[in-house]
Amino acid sequence: MQQKRQAETATATTSADAAHANGGVSKKQAKKAKNGSAASSPATATSPALPSPVTNGHAASRTVAAQLPAQVYTKAHTVSLVLAPFSGGQPRGGVEHGPAQLLQSDIKGQLESLGWKVTGQTAAPDYEKMRPSKEIPHSILKNIKFVSSVTEDIHKHVKAACSKHQIALTLGGDHSIAMGTVSGSAAVHPNVGVIWVDAHADINTAESTESGNLHGCPVSFLMGLGPKIEAFSWLKPCLKTTRIVYVGLRDVDAGEKRILRENGIKAFSMHDVDKHGIGKIMEMAFAHLGHDAPIHLSFDVDALDPSVAPATGTPVRGGLTFREGHYICESVFETGRLVAMDLMEVNPSLGADEASLKQTVQVGCSLIRAALGETLL
Numbered sequence: 393m394q395q396k397r398q399a400e401t402a403t404a405t406t407s408a409d410a411a412h413a414n415g416g417v418s419k420k421q422a423k424k425a426k427n428g429s430a431a432s433s434p435a436t437a438t439s440p441a442l443p444s445p446v447t448n449g450h451a452a453s454r455t456v457a458a459q460l461p462a463q464v465y466t467k468a469h470t471v472s473l474v475l476a477p478f479s480g481g482q483p484r485g486g487v488e489h490g491p492a493q494l495l496q497s498d499i500k501g502q503l504e505s506l507g508w509k510v511t512g513q514t515a516a517p518d519y520e521k522m523r524p525s526k527e528i529p530h531s532i533l534k535n536i537k538f539v540s541s542v543t544e545d546i547h548k549h550v551k552a553a554c555s556k557h558q559i560a561l562t563l564g565g566d567h568s569i570a571m572g573t574v575s576g577s578a579a580v581h582p583n584v585g586v587i588w589v590d591a592h593a594d595i596n597t598a599e600s601t602e603s604g605n606l607h608g609c610p611v612s613f614l615m616g617l618g619p620k621i622e623a624f625s626w627l628k629p630c631l632k633t634t635r636i637v638y639v640g641l642r643d644v645d646a647g648e649k650r651i652l653r654e655n656g657i658k659a660f661s662m663h664d665v666d667k668h669g670i671g672k673i674m675e676m677a678f679a680h681l682g683h684d685a686p687i688h689l690s691f692d693v694d695a696l697d698p699s700v701a702p703a704t705g706t707p708v709r710g711g712l713t714f715r716e717g718h719y720i721c722e723s724v725f726e727t728g729r730l731v732a733m734d735l736m737e738v739n740p741s742l743g744a745d746e747a748s749l750k751q752t753v754q755v756g757c758s759l760i761r762a763a764l765g766e767t768l769l
Contacts, residue, residue, distance in 0.1 A: 459507070459765075460506070460507045460765050461728055461765075462728065463559075463728050463729070463730070464686070464727075464728045465686045465731050466557045466558060466730075466731060467557040467558075468557075469507060469508050469509060470509045470510075470511060470556075470558040470559070471503055471508045471510050471511070471512070471558065471559045471561050472510075472512035472549075472552075472556070472560050473500070473511070473512035473513050473561055473563065474513060474549045474550055474561065474562040474573070475491045475512075475513045475515070475516040475517065475562075475563055476491060476519075476542075476546050476563060476564045476565035476569045476572075476573075477489065477490070477491045477516045477519060478519050478542050478565045478568070478569055479565070480519075480523070480535045480538045480539050480542065480568070480606075481535070481539050481566040481567065481569070481605060481606040481607030481610075482566045482568070482608075483605065484705045484739065484742065486705075486739045486740055486741025486742055487564070487705055487737060487738070487739040487741075488565065489739075489741070490564060490736075490737070490738035490739060490740065490756075491516050491563040493740050493749070493753045494563050494735070494738065494756060494757060495563070497753050497757050499563075499757050499760060502757060502760075502761055503760070503761070503764055506761065506765050506766055507765075508764060508765075512549075512553065512558075512561075513549070517545070519542050522538065522541045522542055522545070523538050524538055524541070528622075528623055530598070530604075530621075532601060532604040533598055533601070533604050533606060533609075533621070534605060534606065536606075536621060536624075537623050539568050539571070539606045540621075540623040540624050540626070540627075542569075542572070543568065543569060543572035543575075544626050544627075546562065546573060546576065547571075547572035547573070547579075547626075549572075549576070550573050550575075550576025551575075551577075551579045551580060554576065554577050554579070554581065554731055554732060555580050559731060559733065559764070560573070560576065560577060560731070561732075561735075561764075562732070562734045563735055564737065564738075565736060565737075566607040566705070566736065566737060567594055567607045567690075567692050567734075567737060568606040568609070569736065570594070570610040570611075570614070570690050570734060570736070571606075571610045571613050571624075573690065573732060573734050574610075574614050574630070574631060574688055574690065575614060575630050576732070577686070577731055577732040578614075578630040578631060578688075579630070580731075581688075581731055583635070583682075583685055583686065584631075584685065584686045584687070584688050584732075585635050585636070585637070585680075585681030585682065585685040585686070585687050585688070586636040586637070586687075586688045586689075586690060587636075587637050587677055587681075587687060587688070587689050587690070587720070587724065588611070588637070588638050588690050589638075589640050589691045589692065589695045589717070589720055590638065590639075590640060590641065590690075590691075590694065590695050591640060591641065591642050591643045591692070591694045591706070591711060592608065592644065592692070592694070592706065593641055593645075593648040593652060593659070594607065594608050594610050594611050594692075595609070595611040595612045595615075595651050595657075596608045596609045596648055596651075597609065597612045597617050597618025597647075597651070598618050598621065599618055599619060599647075600618070600645065600648065600650075600651065601647070602645065602647075608645075611631070611636065612651070613627055614627070614629070614630055614631040615655075616628075616629025617655075633656065633657050634656075634658075635681065635685075636657060637660070637680055637681060638657070638658070638659035638660060639660050639665070639695070639720060640660070640661075640665065640695040640711060640712050641659055641660070641661040641662065642661060642708055642710055642711065643706070643708045644661075658680045660673050660676070660677070662710055662711065665716065670712075670716040670720065671723075674719070674724075678727065683727075684729075685729065686729050686731040687724055687727060687729045687730050687731065688731060688732040688733070688734075689720075689724050689730060689732070689733045690733075690734040690736070691717075691720075691721070691733065691734060691735055691736065691759060691763075692704075692736045692737045693736065693737050693738055693752060693755070693756055694706050694708065694737055695711055695712050696712050696714070696717050696755065697709065697710065697711035697712060697713060698711065700712075700713065700714050700717070700755060701738075701751070701752045701755050701756070702742075702743050702748040702751065702752060703738060703739055703741075703743030703748050703749045703751075703752035703753075704738065704739050704742065704752065705737055705742060714755065717755075718758065718762045721759050721760075721762035721763035722762045722763075722767070725762065725763050725764060725765050730763065730764075733760065733763050733764075735756050735759065735760055738752055738756050740753075
């Protein structure tokens with residue numbers, strides 16, 4: 393079964409490329425993914441010169457405005473773009489260019505073709521201007537002041553969008569940004585349920601982190617776990633341990649495992665996906681969060697197998713297939729309760745070649761479209 397699924401993952405990735413190039417979906421993409429995890433090797437961690445912008449090969453969708461169902465917590469089918477070109481939560485450059493690549497792939501036009509009105513930021517902010525001349529010293533944590541300033545700014549944009557009953561769509565950027573996005577949606581929807589799709593738990597505290605990189609810590613900061621960091625005084629605990637569900641975990645630090653167990657946090661690893669299938673996983677996720685709760689979907693592309701999304705900073709083999717990732721997004725849209733989505737960790741500098749970048753950006757755009765109503769039929 394494992395060998396069969398590995399072959400299916402590789403075939404699905406090839407089919408995905410062909411489908412995006414032709415502006416549609418292939419017959420093989422339409423097949424429901426089987427259980428199990430792919431075992432392709434991670435992308436090569438070389439950093440070629442930044443490739444040319446990825447152009448959009450997506451044709452007008454068959455899903456039109458009249459077919460978009462009413463949403464529970466948002467109005468007028470409006471998406472507000474929040475651009476977060478930030479890499480300060482981790483050491484690998486290039487992820488700050490992710491939003492530009494998604495924009496240049498015309499994600500705005502793709503969403504408009506689905507019937508959405510797209511507002512919000514049209515030009516990415518220059519967060520380098522917010523880099524402090526002197527950082528706050530800490531025994532382990534890095535870029536404390538920088539990450540705090542940027543995530544507070546992102547918090548304001550997401551909060552503003554949600555306050556207007558718009559879906560806040562944040563294009564990142566590394567996952568430390570979620571300190572701002574989730575706190576922003578929670579400020580408007582206190583009972584928001586977070587579906588965190590990721591290879592990593594990102595719940596280290598200042599005590600448990602081994603690297604000090606804050607992209608591995610946003611969930612603990614949102615929950616108020618661990619020692620308080622004065623620079624983050626603006627970020628009050630806003631996410632209860634019962635209001636998050638992880639999907640796709642497979643690279644979790646020992647300290648994070650302890651935190652998950654001690655706090656009874658609902659987490660589905662790739663073992664669980666293999667065992668139950670992604671459909672059952674999502675049923676259990678929605679049941680845990682409650683069937684009337686607003687949903688914030690935070691999707692790190694490294695949740696996908698590297699054969700599907702190679703241009704990312706921390707690829708880990710054995711991840712979600714193309715269809716499993718899309719099923720997650722499709723099922724969230726079907727609830728009618730999406731209030732915010734993050735698409736994180738697309739890193740144009742880390743694909744082995746331009747084809748790897750193009751594939752990752754196209755998959756990222758496709759995930760966003762699936763979360764906002766694109767269907768296979």
